[in-house]
Amino acid sequence: MYNKRMMDFNKKVIAIVVVALLATGSWSCKKEDNEAPEDKLDISNAYRNSSDADAAVIGIYGQFLxxxxxxxxxxxxxxxLMDVTANADQNLKALSNHTATKDxxxxxxxxxxxxxxxxxxxLKNFQLMVRDKKMSVDDYxxxxxxxxxxxxxIYLxxxxxxxSIPYITDPVEKVDDVKNLSSFPRITFDQLLDKLIAFTEALPYKEVYAYPTGNPLVTTIDGSFTERMFISKPSILGDLYxxxxxxVKAAESYIKIFDYENTNPEFNKSFSWYKVVYTADQWADATVRxxxxxxxATLLFESGWxxxxxxxxxxxxxQAEFLxxxxxxxNFKPGNPMFxxxxxxxxxxxVKPSQVIIESWNAQRQNSGIPYDARGRLSYSTSAAGPEITKFTGNTLPASAFNKGGTWGIYRATLLHLRYAEAANRDGKGxxxxxxxxxxxxxxxxxxxxNAAGAPAPVSFDxxxxxRTPYAAPYFMDASSNTDFRGPWYRSTGIRGRAGIxxxxxxxxxxxxxxxxxxIDEGALETAFEGNRWPDLVRIATRENNPAFLADRVYQKLLKAGDPNAAATRTKLMNPANWYLPFDWK
Structure with a gap:
């Protein structure tokens, strides 16, 4: 009974910490103490017990936000996919047309x-805590x-x-070390990937959700459920591979997420979550309808996709879509920056949608015959002021100049589908x-x-x-469906199928x-403006040893926007060395 009361108490404490620290990102390794020496970073009182460790986690995620x-x-x-408006300053314009300088x-x-x-x-203090028995091995x-x-x-x-960047894994104990970060040796991107894979693979807990039900960090507060607030380890491992x-290793990581809910006793979760299904039910209605x-004229904006x-x-x-x-x-500043x-x-x-993505949506055709991809209409609107990205703000109600809530959706089921499909295709499972x-x-x-309507009506074991997919793991998916049994993938309708394309x-x-x-084209149609485009272009252009894969796409954006330097930018981006921003520690 005592342990249960303590767990309930800790959940209440964490709930308060979530609101305060996540909203403000106020956690810092530097103690706010005017009497502390200015050349030291004092954390001596910050890691005394598991509640302090919980607070550290939430604070770091607040900073990450x-x-x-x-x-x-x-x-x-x-x-x-994204372009600047007339309101953008020169720095934003330079970022868009690849002329940004180090300042x-x-x-x-x-x-x-x-x-x-x-x-x-x-990380260092968690090690000290478990050594000193201030934290259990499981919590550690x-x-x-x-x-x-x-x-x-973040390093990825x-x-x-x-x-090429400095890869620093040790704590910085002196303020001068922070100031001199640029003096740390740098490693190449490929070397970085090797180090990140080795480190992440060696982590002691790599389940889909960072903390299980019952952990104080898994709670509901201020209308938000914290379970998916924390990174899913298989997703970052899959991306690194x-x-x-x-x-194969990428697919093994991704399918771990796909399969996670397969045995959930709530069958709607096992059949729908992360599976991308065409349904209008309360469990997974992310369909274009x-x-x-x-x-x-009857496109649904208040329900569905x-x-x-x-x-x-x-x-x-x-929850069916986002992991x-x-x-x-x-209630807290600064609020969602997408506003x-x-x-x-x-x-x-x-910023606004580029003409490239607008034309890409308009070039699709729906199964109903409607001559465009409705995901475009659901992602931006048009007015006399110009096209406006509404994907993340349009249904955030009641919106106001002081109410800028919402969610930073970082990884979701369709992105997982695209990455897994990319791996499968390259591994001969096109x-x-x-x-x-x-x-x-x-x-x-x-x-x-x-049957007469053309729907599957199996009458034999064959x-x-x-x-079922005719492949071994990690490419086996069971979509079998008859009166006796249904496999976890029987509702799968694919990304374009869910969008009605x-x-x-x-x-x-x-x-x-x-x-x-x-x-990669579908990634644009489905996940435009979500933060995946540049990585996708760099990854494929690098793998195919084809700089034009990236350069041509950026060129088209600038050309359609009337940028007089579009051709010069294409020439610049044909050299992969120019894909990377100048790294300058001021």
Whole structure:
């Protein structure tokens, strides 16, 4: 009984800490004490027990949340899907057209390292705590693994943006060491990937969710559920292996997430969560839908696909799609930066959808015959002031100049599908990659008996077997469905299927480069403005040894925007050395 009361008490304490620290990002390894020596970073009183460790974790995530704006601008504005408006200053314009110099505030690496140094401090102190028996081994495994994986994720972003960087894993104990960070030796991006894989693989706890139900860090507070606030270790491991072209290891990590809910006794979770399904039910309604078939005027904005970006993290539909997302509190400043960047009414309207992505959405065709991809209509709006990105703000109600809530959705099911499909395609499983991209497992693999309406109606074991992918792990997926049994993938309808978009040519199933390009194109249609575009372009251009894959796309954005230096930028980006931002520690 005592232990239960203490657990309940700790949950209440953590709930308070979540609101205060996450909203403000106020945790720091430096003690605020005017009497402390100015050349020392004093953390002696910060790590006394597990509650302090919990507070450290939340505080670090609060600081990480402060990277949201930088993350979006560097990953989207440097790519081809996001453009600047007339309100943007010269620094933003330079970031967009690849002329940024080292004094540009949008390319300062210090905010990344601020979080990394606090991660290093926490990791060292977690080790001291378990040594001194201030923390159990089980708590240590979870806390250390969580912050270690987050640090790996931040370092991956640094490598993508800057190429060669200092890789610092020890705590910084003197203020002068922080000031002299630029003197630390640098390693190449490829060397960084090797180090990150080795470190992340060695973490003692690598489950899909950072903390299990019952842990004080898993709670509901201020309308938000904290379970998915923390990084999912298999996702970062999968991404690291994908960057290294180790496709089997990448797929093994990704499918661990796909399979995690398969045995959930709530069958709607086992069949729908992370599976990308076409459904209008309360468990996974992230579908592009209309009030009336073939009537484009009845496109649903208040339910379906658009709502998953602005639903609270307590909502089942949000949880069916997102495995990592950090909520903002509307009661605390500074609030969601997407309002400042995108909103005409409540922000500064600095960025907008590029003409490239608008034309890409308009080039698709729906199964109903409507001649465009409705995900575009659900991601931006148009007015006399110009196109406005509304994907993250349109349903955040009640919005105001003082209420800028929402969630930074970092990793979700369709991104997982795209990354896994990329690995499968490169590993000779192009048909599986095509299935996840288009209309799902059954619709792609089933070759058995059908009823008069054309729907699968299996009458033999062979029919049932064809509802499963004909591959061994990590590419086995069971979509079997009859009156006796249903496999966890039987509802799978694929990314384009959920969006109601026509299938791509089946010939792509055996065209590795062609399908890879289509997966990246679909990433634009589905995850535009979410922070994935620049990494996707760099990864594929590097793997294919084809700088034009990246350079041509950026060129088209600048050309359609009327930038007179579009051709010069293309020439510049044909040299991979120019893909990386100047790293300058001021």
């Amino acid at each position: 402060g990277l949201h704006k930088t993350f979006i601008l560097q990953n989207e504005l440097r790519g081809d 540009n505030p949008y390319i300062d690496p210090r905010p990344y390292y601020t979080v990394i140094l606090n991660c290093n401090d926490a 495994n979870k806390h250390y693994s969580d912050i270690g994986a987050l640090r790996s994720y 972003q640094l490598g993508i943006q800057y190429g 994908l960057w290294k072209n180790n496709y 209309y009030g009336r078939y073939q009537d484009e 658009r709502t998953m970006f602005t639903l609270p993290t307590t909502n089942r539909i949000w 990592w997302g950090i909520p903002y509190s509307s 400042e960047l995108c909103s005409q009414q409540y922000g500064k309207y600095l 048909k599986l990659g095509w299935a996840l991209l288009n209309n799902g497992i059954i619709n792609t693999f089933y070759n058995g008996t059908r 029919d049932i077997a064809s509802m 026509t299938n791509l040519d089946v010939a792509l199933q055996t065209d590795v480069l062609g399908l890879e390009g289509k997966l």
